[in-house]
Amino acid sequence: xxxxxxxxxxxxxxxxxxxxxxxxxxxxxxxxxxxxxxxxxxxxxxxxxxxxxxxxxxxxxxxxxxxxxxxxxxxxxxxxxxxxxxxxxxxxxxxxxxxxxxxxxxxxxxxxxxxxxxxxxxxxxxxxxx
Numbered sequence: 001x002x003x004x005x006x007x008x009x010x011x012x013x014x015x016x017x018x019x020x021x022x023x024x025x026x027x028x029x030x031x032x033x034x035x036x037x038x039x040x041x042x043x044x045x046x047x048x049x050x051x052x053x054x055x056x057x058x059x060x061x062x063x064x065x066x067x068x069x070x071x072x073x074x075x076x077x078x079x080x081x082x083x084x085x086x087x088x089x090x091x092x093x094x095x096x097x098x099x100x101x102x103x104x105x106x107x108x109x110x111x112x113x114x115x116x117x118x119x120x121x122x123x124x125x126x127x128x129x130x
Contacts, residue, residue, distance in 0.1 A: 002026040002119045004096050009124030012086050020081040020124060022096030027119075030054065030074040033099040035112060036081050038092035038126075047112045048094070051079060052105065059109040064090075086128045093123040 008020040022034060035050040049070040050059045058070050069082040079096060097117040099106075106116065 004098060004119055004121035006096055006121040006124035009094060009126045011127045013130050014086060014088060014128055016086050017084045018126060020094055022079040022121060024077045029077040031102040034079040035097045036094060037097055038094045040092040049081060050109045053103050088128050090126060091128050093125050095123045096121045
């Protein structure tokens, strides 16, 4: 069965860094875009970043552009999110999510919605605080 397992969350100081991982199994990993989506306390879901199936294209929300870097290793079935220059407003539960369709390029990743995904991980908590 399809599984997405996030790890790497924790407590970081403002200006610090964390690296999240999303380990996938149960599907042809190299054929699917993987996204990172976060949910801050008391708020709705916020799309963060996405990486195309072969890693050739990456996409970022304006709020993280220049600070976060998404990457993937298709040999290890893993997607990473390197988060630098962390801010308190980055505090959230971070989820990775699998695109519903293989090798699909969405017209505007900033408008990603729940129906774009068919599987989610359980989330990893990131807390940015001094």
